Amino acid sequence: MGMTITEKILAAHAGKEAVRPGDLIDARVDVALGNDITAPIAIEQFRKTGRKTVFDKNKVVLVADHFAPNKDIKSAQQCAFMRRFAREQDLTHYFEGGNAGIEHVLLPEQGIVLPGDLVIGADSHTCTYGGLGAFATGVGSTDLAAVMATGRLWFKVPETVKFVYSGTRRPWVDGKDLILYTIGRIGVDGALYQAMEFTGETVDTLSMDERFTMANMAIEAGAKNGIFIPDGVVETYVHQRAERPYRFYESDPDASYKDIVEIDVSGIEPQVAFPHLPENVRGIRDVGKIPIDQAVIGSCTNGRFSDLATAAKVLKGKKAAPGVRLIIIPATPAVYKQALTEGLFDVFLDAGAVISPPTCGPCLGGYMGILAEGERAVATTNRNFVGRMGHRKSEVYLSNPAVAAASAVLGRLAGPDDLGVLY
Amino acid sequence: MRFEGRAWKFGANVDTDAIIPARYLNESDPEALAAHCMEDEDSRFVFDARPGDIIVAGTNFGCGSSREHAPIAIKARGIPCVIASSFARIFYRNAFNMGLPILESSDAVAGVSEGDTVEADLSSGRITNLTTGAVFSSKPIPPFMQRIIQDGGLMGHIAKAKEKE
Numbered sequence: 335m336g337m338t339i340t341e342k343i344l345a346a347h348a349g350k351e352a353v354r355p356g357d358l359i360d361a362r363v364d365v366a367l368g369n370d371i372t373a374p375i376a377i378e379q380f381r382k383t384g385r386k387t388v389f390d391k392n393k394v395v396l397v398a399d400h401f402a403p404n405k406d407i408k409s410a411q412q413c414a415f416m417r418r419f420a421r422e423q424d425l426t427h428y429f430e431g432g433n434a435g436i437e438h439v440l441l442p443e444q445g446i447v448l449p450g451d452l453v454i455g456a457d458s459h460t461c462t463y464g465g466l467g468a469f470a471t472g473v474g475s476t477d478l479a480a481v482m483a484t485g486r487l488w489f490k491v492p493e494t495v496k497f498v499y500s501g502t503r504r505p506w507v508d509g510k511d512l513i514l515y516t517i518g519r520i521g522v523d524g525a526l527y528q529a530m531e532f533t534g535e536t537v538d539t540l541s542m543d544e545r546f547t548m549a550n551m552a553i554e555a556g557a558k559n560g561i562f563i564p565d566g567v568v569e570t571y572v573h574q575r576a577e578r579p580y581r582f583y584e585s586d587p588d589a590s591y592k593d594i595v596e597i598d599v600s601g602i603e604p605q606v607a608f609p610h611l612p613e614n615v616r617g618i619r620d621v622g623k624i625p626i627d628q629a630v631i632g633s634c635t636n637g638r639f640s641d642l643a644t645a646a647k648v649l650k651g652k653k654a655a656p657g658v659r660l661i662i663i664p665a666t667p668a669v670y671k672q673a674l675t676e677g678l679f680d681v682f683l684d685a686g687a688v689i690s691p692p693t694c695g696p697c698l699g700g701y702m703g704i705l706a707e708g709e710r711a712v713a714t715t716n717r718n719f720v721g722r723m724g725h726r727k728s729e730v731y732l733s734n735p736a737v738a739a740a741s742a743v744l745g746r747l748a749g750p751d752d753l754g755v756l757y
Numbered sequence: 758m759r760f761e762g763r764a765w766k767f768g769a770n771v772d773t774d775a776i777i778p779a780r781y782l783n784e785s786d787p788e789a790l791a792a793h794c795m796e797d798e799d800s801r802f803v804f805d806a807r808p809g810d811i812i813v814a815g816t817n818f819g820c821g822s823s824r825e826h827a828p829i830a831i832k833a834r835g836i837p838c839v840i841a842s843s844f845a846r847i848f849y850r851n852a853f854n855m856g857l858p859i860l861e862s863s864d865a866v867a868g869v870s871e872g873d874t875v876e877a878d879l880s881s882g883r884i885t886n887l888t889t890g891a892v893f894s895s896k897p898i899p900p901f902m903q904r905i906i907q908d909g910g911l912m913g914h915i916a917k918a919k920e921k922e
């Protein structure tokens with residue numbers, strides 16, 4: 335019997351001919367990631383193993399992005415602790431300061447993760463790399479420590495659910511809307527422990543950035559990983575970046591799936607997830623009149639260049655409504671530079687935006703745009719849990735970049751159509 | 758291993774931001790994290806929870822981020838065990854790695870009210886509501902996983918294994 339792409343990658347890394355859902359396997363890891371929140375604990379745990387050096391200095395990647403540039407003394411201590419370890423171990427891929435960006439945008443951009451890889455990261459959105467056709471999943475710091483020591487980790491092979499998207503997208507509907515719609519349909523635990531495989535004719539039309547956005551939010555449905563079958567779009571993206579061999583896997587025609595979910599996208603409008611769960615989605619026409627205090631465009635979900643370009647298209651020649659704080663966060667230095675050289679910053683500054691250096695910032699309620707009691711934000715991020723962006727009594731509405739930009743201008747939840755901007 | 762304690766009842770989808778808000782993640786000292794455990798979910802918890810109390814929650818407990826700070830905060834708060842209808846995947850892994858035992862049983866969650874006294878037996882998976890006398894079953898925790906818990910988590914367990922070599 336055939337295997338899915340997820341099963342094939344896991345089997346290859348476990349040195350097995352085949353694996354089946356439920357199998358417990360011990361697998362080789364290609365890339366192991368930590369950040370300034372999770373790496374310090376992992377490093378302490380790594381010390382407890384009694385090993386002196388990490389298994390491979392090219393494969394352990396550390397990024398200071400969550401509370402960096404250091405937001406306070408405690409986060410400075412954590413970053414310093416991580417930096418000392420990175421230097422001591424002479425890690426090839428250690429990012430801080432002007433080299434750092436949001437990890438899940440940075441790693442693919444730098445060619446560090448590639449198709450066919452098995453990647454673990456002590457960050458739940460590690461599943462983003464499934465956009466490339468890699469198996470990537472979030473783990474805790476202790477699992478990261480075990481991999482830093484041995485280069486291996488145990489996994490339970492997940493069942494796969496196949497999502498088949500068909501139909502033509504409406505204007506302003508992008509990958510974010512497809513994944514929000516999907517989570518709305520199956521719920522925040524709709525894919526618990528499972529692999530989400532994104533397929534179908536509509537998926538073929540998605541840009542690389544949009545695929546990352548969708549895979550990024552697989553965890554918001556409880557999934558272990560989200561994955562796309564790599565194609566020409568992926569090849570174009572990776573071929574100039576890759577400095578080592580990579581491999582395209584695909585699911586066999588007779589692979590078995592736990593479930594197949596068919597989604598016709600032609601009726602889907604831009605989606606907004608209401609507080610306090612990503613599954614509380616509504617189409618933009620059904621949101622009602624909800625005033626906002628802040629709009630955030632950024633994060634590992636939607637902080638890539640194309641996201642900023644879409645926002646700029648909506649914001650061109652317009653201003654954020656009085657009393658609305660518009661915060662734009664290019665995800666990496668490369669995105670930042672491209673936005674600058676292509677004139678996006680002019681549009682943003684004229685619109686009254688604050689442009690932040692690349693950081694996670696307000697996405698997890700860190701800094702650079704924390705909400706006060708009773709405030710509401712529309713954000714292109716991935717989570718709208720209670721208190722996620724600040725005060726326990728603040729609210730976050732998740733959307734795509736076009737909706738966030740239009741909402742900033744109108745001062746309430748709105749789509750670009752409400753602004754009269756042509757697609 | 759068995760535990761007995763007073764139940765704190767929570768709903769479904771208690772996420773890691775509710776267990777330990779990200780604003781406190783600029784440090785990783787267990788006691789400091791414990792001081793804010795469940796703060797945004799139920800502000801009474803930080804003041805009124807007693808060591809030995811047991812958390813009983815709905816489906817998808819621990820969803821959201823991969824932060825180990827979540828099971829660390831719960832454990833450091835003196836909670837010996839969490840019973841839920843289901844757990845989010847990364848939390849499940851982290852809990853065992855941190856030495857926090859967790860049991861899955863929708864029946865037990867439905868049959869326990871806030872404040873009831875609950876007994877949980879890891880070896881048999883038996884959960885007893887001592888207040889009402891009702892008995893529920895959950896998947897037993899295999900002996901090797903119990904040893905990880907006894908050794909204080911995966912790293913303690915690995916270190917112990919190394920000593921014996």
Ligand code: SF4
Pocket residue numbers: 400436437438457459633634635693694697698715716
């Ligand atoms: S941008 Fe937000 S979701 Fe992404 S890694 Fe940073 S904190 Fe996590």
